[in-house]
Amino acid sequence: xxxxxxxPSSPRVSEPREDEHVVKxxxxxxxxxxxxxxxxxxxxxxxxxxxxxxxxxxxxxxSGGAKCRLPCPEKIMPGEYRxxxxxxxxxxxxRDSTDYYHISCFxxxxxxxxxxxxxxxxxxxxxxxxxxxxxxxxILDGNFLMDAGAERLLLExxxxxxxxxxxxxxxxxxPETLEPDSFDDLLANAGSSKFVPRAIADLSDFDYDIxxxxxxxxxxxxxxxxxxxxxxxxxLAVRDGQEGALDYRHSLSETLNAWKRDIRRTFCHQGNxxxxxxxxxxxxxxxxxxxxxxxxxxxxxxxxFGRGR
Numbered sequence: 305x306x307x308x309x310x311x312p313s314s315p316r317v318s319e320p321r322e323d324e325h326v327v328k329x330x331x332x333x334x335x336x337x338x339x340x341x342x343x344x345x346x347x348x349x350x351x352x353x354x355x356x357x358x359x360x361x362x363x364x365x366x367s368g369g370a371k372c373r374l375p376c377p378e379k380i381m382p383g384e385y386r387x388x389x390x391x392x393x394x395x396x397x398x399r400d401s402t403d404y405y406h407i408s409c410f411x412x413x414x415x416x417x418x419x420x421x422x423x424x425x426x427x428x429x430x431x432x433x434x435x436x437x438x439x440x441x442x443i444l445d446g447n448f449l450m451d452a453g454a455e456r457l458l459l460e461x462x463x464x465x466x467x468x469x470x471x472x473x474x475x476x477x478x479p480e481t482l483e484p485d486s487f488d489d490l491l492a493n494a495g496s497s498k499f500v501p502r503a504i505a506d507l508s509d510f511d512y513d514i515x516x517x518x519x520x521x522x523x524x525x526x527x528x529x530x531x532x533x534x535x536x537x538x539x540l541a542v543r544d545g546q547e548g549a550l551d552y553r554h555s556l557s558e559t560l561n562a563w564k565r566d567i568r569r570t571f572c573h574q575g576n577x578x579x580x581x582x583x584x585x586x587x588x589x590x591x592x593x594x595x596x597x598x599x600x601x602x603x604x605x606x607x608x609f610g611r612g613r
Contacts, residue, residue, distance in 0.1 A: 325374065325375050326374070326412050326413060329373075329374055329413045330412075330413040330414075330415075332393060333389075333393075333413050333414060334415075336355075336356055336389075336393050337355055337356050337420060337421070337424065338355060339418070339420045339421075355391075355424075356389050356390065356391060356392075356424060357389075357390055357424050357426055357435075358387050358388075358389055358410070358414070358421075358424045358425045358426065359387065359388040359389075359390060359426055359427075359428050359436055360385060360386075360387055360407070360425060360426070360427050360428065360450065360454075360458055361385070361386060361387075361388055361427070361428035361436070361448045361449070361450060362383060362384070362385060362386075362428075362447070362448060362449060362450055362451070362454075362600075363380050363381065363382050363383060363384045363385075363386045363404075364382060364442065364447040364448055365382045365447065366382055369381040369382065370386070370404045371404070372404065372405055372406050372409055373389075373392075373403040373404060373405050373409075374405060374406075374409045374410075374412075374413070376406060376409050378406070380404055380405075380406055384406075384564075385407055385450070385454060385560045385564065386404055386405065386406060386407065387404070387405045387406075387407055387410045388402050388403070388404055388405075388436075389402065389403040389404075389405070390402050390403075390436070390437075406557075407556055407557040407560060408554055408557040408561075411553045411554050411556060411557055412553060416465060416550075416553070416555075416556070417465075417469065417472075417550040417551070418469070419466065419469055422462060422465050422466055422469070423466075425458070425462055427450050427454075427455050427458045427459065428448050428449055428450060429449060429450060429455050429601070430443075430449065430601050430602055430603040430604070431603075433448065433449065433603070436448070443602070443603060444602065444603075444605075446600050446602070449600045449601070449602070450600070451567070451597065451598050451599065451600045452518050452519050452596070452597045452598070452599055452600065452601055453535060453539075453563050453567070453594070453597030453598060454560055454563060454564075455519065455601075456519055456521055456535060456536075456597070457535065457536070457539055457540060457559050457560060457563055458556070458559075458560070460521075460536050460540060461540060461541075461542060461555065461556055461559055464540065464542050464543065464544050465542060465549075465550070465555075467544050468542070468544065468545075468546070468549055468550050469550065471545070472550065486502045486503070486504045487504050487507065489502070490502075490504065490512075490515050490516065491515065491521075492521070493521075493522065494515055494516050494517075494519070494520035494521065494522065495516075495520030495521060495522030495523055495524060495532075496522035496524055496532055497524045497526055497527045497529060497532070499522070501516065508604070510604040511604075514601050517596075518596065518597070518599055518601055519597075519601070520596075521534055521535040521536055522534055522535075523589055523590070523592055523593035523596070525589060533589045533590055533593050535593070535597065538590070539559050539562050539563045539566075540559055541554075541555040541556075541558040541559045541562070542555040542559075566586065566590075566594050567594060567598045569583050569586065570583065570586065570591050570594045570595060570598070571595075571598070
């Protein structure tokens with residue numbers, strides 16, 4: 305597991321240094337995804353359209369890191385979460401490029417208060433790596449894939465922001481609230497002593513087991529635990545119904561930076577490194593949860609090849 309301990313131990317929110325570059329880059333990104341440049345347009349319908357996807361991934365090993373597409377002096381170092389825009393805004397010899405960004409830099413040009421931007425955010429995981437067009441050898445080595453905690457936090461962030469946008473843009477009455485189904489219950493409550501497992505149609509045993517264990521957002525000491533640990537409550541920088549949440553541009557990077565910080569603290573502590581300072585703030589239950597969620601789930605290779613048949 306690459307903990308990237310050579311990176312700065314404190315969360316970094318990097319900003320492009322020149323406002324004119326930010327304004328120009330923001331307009332260029334809007335044109336790139338076919339979105340109107342005005343800031344007060346009606347919200348587009350939530351229909352997935354061809355074009356750029358904003359992939360959130362873990363930067364793979366490299367000698368000097370990747371260059372951020374914006375005028376940022378810092379490289380994107382191995383193990384950092386980054387955004388890869390595919391296709392990028394330029395092509396070379398007829399081939400589409402990929403544009404890489406620090407997440408905090410990308411947040412300055414992507415308007416995540418609009419569905420046209422939020423809907424394009426996708427994590428690179430065991431289920432999406434082929435759409436990202438990555439090589440199987442890289443994936444089996446654990447490169448590019450997000451760890452379990454980051455995957456869950458990203459998708460919960462996206463779900464929460466979409467809900468906030470829906471409430472803001474509701475034209476009349478209260479937005480319809482759908483009754484949670486078994487899969488929603490699994491995503492929200494796995495790991496809690498109160499969670500009751502139920503069969504879910506069209507979900508493989510492999511995926512069910514991962515969601516129930518590795519990806520579970522709760523960590524519990526058992527039925528008598530009245531203070532269960534919850535991943536989303538600990539790290540998510542935006543909440544459903546939170547006033548003014550859509551105005552804060554760095555909620556995604558803040559969420560993932562806080563999570564990455566505690567991964568470092570936890571594993572440095574286990575290795576008796578000095579960087580583990582502050583580990584006492586986490587406590588045994590949180591350390592257990594972070595250790596579990598820091599794992600990167602791999603694809604179901606057996607299932608992909610008919611389980612040996």
